[in-house]
Amino acid sequence: MEVPTFAHVQAAAGRIAPFVHRTPVLTSETLDAVAGATLLFKAEPLQKSGSFKMRGAANAVLSLPEAEATRGVATHSSGNHGAALSRAATLRGIPCWVVMPEGAPAAKRQAVAAYGGSIVPCAPTLKAREESAARLLAETGARFVHPYEDPAVVAGQGTCALELLAQAPAIDLLLVPLGGGGLLSGTLIAARELAPAVEIVGVEPAGADDAARSLAAGVITPLPRPETVADGLRATLGELAFAVLREHRCRVVTVADDAIVEAMRLIWQRLKLVAEPSAAVPLAAVLSGAVEAAGRRVGVVLSGGNVDLPR
Amino acid sequence: MEVPTFAHVQAAAGRIAPFVHRTPVLTSETLDAVAGATLLFKAEPLQKSGSFKMRGAANAVLSLPEAEATRGVATHSSGNHGAALSRAATLRGIPCWVVMPEGAPAAKRQAVAAYGGSIVPCAPTLKAREESAARLLAETGARFVHPYEDPAVVAGQGTCALELLAQAPAIDLLLVPLGGGGLLSGTLIAARELAPAVEIVGVEPAGADDAARSLAAGVITPLPRPETVADGLRATLGELAFAVLREHRCRVVTVADDAIVEAMRLIWQRLKLVAEPSAAVPLAAVLSGAVEAAGRRVGVVLSGGNVDLPR
Numbered sequence: 001m002e003v004p005t006f007a008h009v010q011a012a013a014g015r016i017a018p019f020v021h022r023t024p025v026l027t028s029e030t031l032d033a034v035a036g037a038t039l040l041f042k043a044e045p046l047q048k049s050g051s052f053k054m055r056g057a058a059n060a061v062l063s064l065p066e067a068e069a070t071r072g073v074a075t076h077s078s079g080n081h082g083a084a085l086s087r088a089a090t091l092r093g094i095p096c097w098v099v100m101p102e103g104a105p106a107a108k109r110q111a112v113a114a115y116g117g118s119i120v121p122c123a124p125t126l127k128a129r130e131e132s133a134a135r136l137l138a139e140t141g142a143r144f145v146h147p148y149e150d151p152a153v154v155a156g157q158g159t160c161a162l163e164l165l166a167q168a169p170a171i172d173l174l175l176v177p178l179g180g181g182g183l184l185s186g187t188l189i190a191a192r193e194l195a196p197a198v199e200i201v202g203v204e205p206a207g208a209d210d211a212a213r214s215l216a217a218g219v220i221t222p223l224p225r226p227e228t229v230a231d232g233l234r235a236t237l238g239e240l241a242f243a244v245l246r247e248h249r250c251r252v253v254t255v256a257d258d259a260i261v262e263a264m265r266l267i268w269q270r271l272k273l274v275a276e277p278s279a280a281v282p283l284a285a286v287l288s289g290a291v292e293a294a295g296r297r298v299g300v301v302l303s304g305g306n307v308d309l310p311r
Numbered sequence: 312m313e314v315p316t317f318a319h320v321q322a323a324a325g326r327i328a329p330f331v332h333r334t335p336v337l338t339s340e341t342l343d344a345v346a347g348a349t350l351l352f353k354a355e356p357l358q359k360s361g362s363f364k365m366r367g368a369a370n371a372v373l374s375l376p377e378a379e380a381t382r383g384v385a386t387h388s389s390g391n392h393g394a395a396l397s398r399a400a401t402l403r404g405i406p407c408w409v410v411m412p413e414g415a416p417a418a419k420r421q422a423v424a425a426y427g428g429s430i431v432p433c434a435p436t437l438k439a440r441e442e443s444a445a446r447l448l449a450e451t452g453a454r455f456v457h458p459y460e461d462p463a464v465v466a467g468q469g470t471c472a473l474e475l476l477a478q479a480p481a482i483d484l485l486l487v488p489l490g491g492g493g494l495l496s497g498t499l500i501a502a503r504e505l506a507p508a509v510e511i512v513g514v515e516p517a518g519a520d521d522a523a524r525s526l527a528a529g530v531i532t533p534l535p536r537p538e539t540v541a542d543g544l545r546a547t548l549g550e551l552a553f554a555v556l557r558e559h560r561c562r563v564v565t566v567a568d569d570a571i572v573e574a575m576r577l578i579w580q581r582l583k584l585v586a587e588p589s590a591a592v593p594l595a596a597v598l599s600g601a602v603e604a605a606g607r608r609v610g611v612v613l614s615g616g617n618v619d620l621p622r
Binding site for chain 2 (some may be wrong): 025026028030045046048052114265268269271272273274275305309
């Protein structure tokens, strides 16, 4: 798997521009006062399909040659990537299949269906999921689009930092949620050429700190059972992201779940944005002191806003 | 009380520009599909202090001559206007007093205090509130800034439509929440010169339909006890707004509380915006069929996002 370059991120930006929002950068003087810093929030909950995942999915779908694209795309992520891929495929007019365990939350099934994806049910085990996906690909000839182990997806996610760095100049520190690593590696690639002086830090939940462990061990070290309220960040760091993080000597910090919940509450209350727990992880790093933000201009990527709302 | 003109709205826009956000216009293909229309949401929950009230309050405070301004400003609105006026006064470096009944919700007291306003407690009766305000004004020489019976406030609220009409061209229909009428009358004044073909409709809760009754009766007709979930729209239509609505032959429609709650839920879910019930009233008019939106380009003013969040 080839690591994408800055040129790939730039090409992605041009390719996906008609299909994604240039999301605004929001600020709050109250949060600035609490942090003692200038916080610049990239508001990806306002992105199409409700998260930055639309960027990578759109780039992957739009990059496919016509002959391959007509056979469709498939994935087994039932979260934001599954919804985003469904939407990207619908925009291109090609089919999308999402392998999803029986018993998955209704909200996730509805999101995929609403965006035009077809749900392929499977038994709720990893083995059943992989077998269902393999059978589906064999039968349809669809292209499998992994949520982060895919250069086109990583290049697409990099467009988020491309925009933020253009919208909010002179950022000192850029904080990015870290799960599988697609967003963080795309950000590192985008920022290296555009703003090499910016410090980029990945933030992961303490209960899903496989990236911190992997970087320390020098080898990908999955957690047997990640446990965190930030469900979007439970994925294991990918090989592609691992290589990029190591090359960039990227720093990774962790935050506890209670800090994540408190940060999420502040985002809802102060930025008036519906943010999912995963999106609150970077602000939690500022407020808990896991990163030194005082006196700095800090870019904070709010990754998405797909949560089940109470009645 | 003189009715402000389009020139006053333009002057307000220039005056307040450094102190307010040019809030984005958000869209949702899902909501468009539900409505059968193109909906363009002006996102005032992202406004400073969390609502459009910042516009009018900033214009009122910045319009004061220096000699008068130094004595400060006061109001007895404990909602969004009280918070916005506190913030505007702090920006100008002058004092702000907010007369507030003992037992007002902690969130409202905190908002005023956080923005630098001083709370003047009074007994929870209209008489006590008016006496406290009168005493305060006599003692301090502060200028009373009414939440909507004030030409500078109305001109400031008009800047919201000024922006929306520039950001989203070719709007056919513009829907505005209607309580005291400051936002709606400012909108009518702004749009008449800028986009005279746009139909502007005020939307009020069925349980607080004093504006519809007042227009029908030809005289302001307060409700003895307005009852609606949209707490920001319980105020009685002001004289100033009444005159502007009559002059423009503005249409007013009403929506039931259950439609308001459902619209609010859709805004949170689809636009990822924390909107207060009052802000959802115009979308409720679209979804309940109170206005004919099908096939049209519809501007929807989301007025604010100040709600108490559950833990």
